[in-house]
């Protein structure tokens with residue numbers, strides 16, 4: 137059992153990223169006593185994402201790299217967290233095709249470093265205490281992409297087999313397996329969650345939805361991979377953050393939880409929805425935004441369809457998504473239009489504007 141939120145110290149890795157920052161906002165709303173954001177601030181992590189949150193009395197940012205085993209150990213020695221929510225990762229599939237090395241190092245070795253630090257801290261607590269000491273709750277945040285690709289029907293369940301197809305999903309799959317093994321072998325108090333595609337405010341402007349909004353508003357071609365018929369399930373990021381805090385605080389040790397939005401859309405449907413919304417909010421002087429849609433070469437190994445059976449988290453923990461795709465996408469578009477400064481600020485850290493992820497032999 138974790139202490140009550142107002143007594144509880146939660147360490148969040150990757151808290152300056154898209155989902156991690158939403159998790160920090162949720163932990164603040166739930167009045168967690170101490171929230172330690174461990175984020176080295178890669179191109180995808182930005183302090184400006186947490187301007188308001190950094191004023192919360194229990195909030196600290198540690199600019200530490202999870203690839204640095206010694207530094208992670210020191211952080212656990214210093215803060216003695218009750219729980220760790222592990223989101224830090226390299227997360228962009230196209231970048232994993234161009235340069236898998238960072239994905240192996242951060243997503244696999246970084247997770248290994250955290251698990252070893254947790255194991256050492258658990259052992260220290262056990263030897264220093266006469267009564268049974270509370271183990272650190274370790275919540276590993278993962279993706280539905282580890283399960284590979286579905287055909288036209290079917291859903292991913294918690295016991296679906298792992299069939300990752302990209303270097304990104306393979307690195308996440310490997311880290312999921314490490315977490316499971318450290319639970320089974322070393323008794324780490326671990327939970328894993330696998331979620332579908334997130335959307336919402338503060339997503340780094342290289343992912344589909346912010347790219348489409350940005351390109352449309354700039355009057356540039358809107359790139360759609362292949363024929364745009366790949367299907368993803370979409371979940372509003374705040375719904376994911378609420379689910380994650382539930383899993384961290386109440387999920388059953390050793391269990392995994394699938395999280396999804398019951399909102400399957402083809403990529404082309406997503407793009408067309410954004411174009412229609414923009415036609416309403418900010419009409420072009422000539423033509424419609426959908427005139428800008430341009431089909432480009434597909435990503436190699438592009439999974440056809442992902443879809444989630446989220447009944448376990450709904451039945452066991454009482455979670456339900458609150459945002460429908462239609463309203464969530466409106467909120468997201470409005471947020472991007474009203475926060476151009478953030479987009480420009482964080483987009484400036486992007487190393488290149490050329491098309492990523494075409495792969496091919498070296």
Ligand SMILES: NC(=O)c1ccc[n+]([C@@H]2O[C@H](COP(=O)([O-])OP(=O)(O)OC[C@H]3O[C@@H](n4cnc5c(N)ncnc54)[C@H](O)[C@@H]3O)[C@@H](O)[C@H]2O)c1
Nearest residue numbers: 150152153154155176177178180181201202224225278334
């Ligand atoms: N975005 C999605 O749709 C989605 C869906 C399911 C699961 N996930 C998972 O959720 C997690 C967060 O995803 P996101 O979209 O917010 O990613 P993101 O790329 O927006 O953020 C990642 C954060 O991790 C930090 N980071 C990266 N490498 C680090 C390192 N070596 N040490 C410390 N910090 C480091 C970055 O600075 C950044 O702030 C990832 O583990 C991802 O696999 C994402």
